[in-house]
Amino acid sequence: MIRKKILLLGDFHVGKTSLIRRYVDNAFSDDYLTTIGVKISKKTLTVDAMDYELLIWDIEGATPVKKIPTHYFAGAAGAILVADLTRPETIEGLSEHALRFHAVNPKSVCVRAYNKVDLIPEESRKEIELPPDTFITSAKDDINVVCLFETLVRRIAS
Numbered sequence: 001m002i003r004k005k006i007l008l009l010g011d012f013h014v015g016k017t018s019l020i021r022r023y024v025d026n027a028f029s030d031d032y033l034t035t036i037g038v039k040i041s042k043k044t045l046t047v048d049a050m051d052y053e054l055l056i057w058d059i060e061g062a063t064p065v066k067k068i069p070t071h072y073f074a075g076a077a078g079a080i081l082v083a084d085l086t087r088p089e090t091i092e093g094l095s096e097h098a099l100r101f102h103a104v105n106p107k108s109v110c111v112r113a114y115n116k117v118d119l120i121p122e123e124s125r126k127e128i129e130l131p132p133d134t135f136i137t138s139a140k141d142d143i144n145v146v147c148l149f150e151t152l153v154r155r156i157a158s
Contacts, residue, residue, distance in 0.1 A: 011061050019148070035060045113137045114136050
């Protein structure tokens with residue numbers, strides 16, 4: 001079994017914990033609890049006939065004043081950069097999260113999750129422009145959550 005450290009990075013209240021909970025436990029809660037520091041979850045999966053154990057680090061959200069300590073980034077094979085579709089500033093902030101992550105892990109892989117699509121009207125969803133390696137997700141409605149994590153693992157493995 002191959003063990004990989006995966007990080008979820010983004011601002012406060014973008015749904016990082018909810019995405020992990022949906023992926024690991026297939027559960028969702030509307031109750032918002034701020035992550036303080038880091039919480040680590042495990043998930044095993046098979047991708048392309050290889051068994052992986054993911055150590056998924058749920059890292060507290062960043063703010064313009066409070067940045068995520070970079071020592072959390074050490075040894076990560078990949079990261080999911082998470083933004084809230086209802087808050088455009090969280091999408092704009094993903095570039096800085098990516099730069100800080102790649103400064104510590106230059107060979108690591110990132111994918112992006114534009115989360116909370118369940119809060120966007122159906123007719124507006126077609127207008128969302130996606131950069132490469134970006135997924136529209138909803139932890140609440142279980143939209144693209146498994147695909148998000150499996151794509152990251154496939155990109156790490158290649």
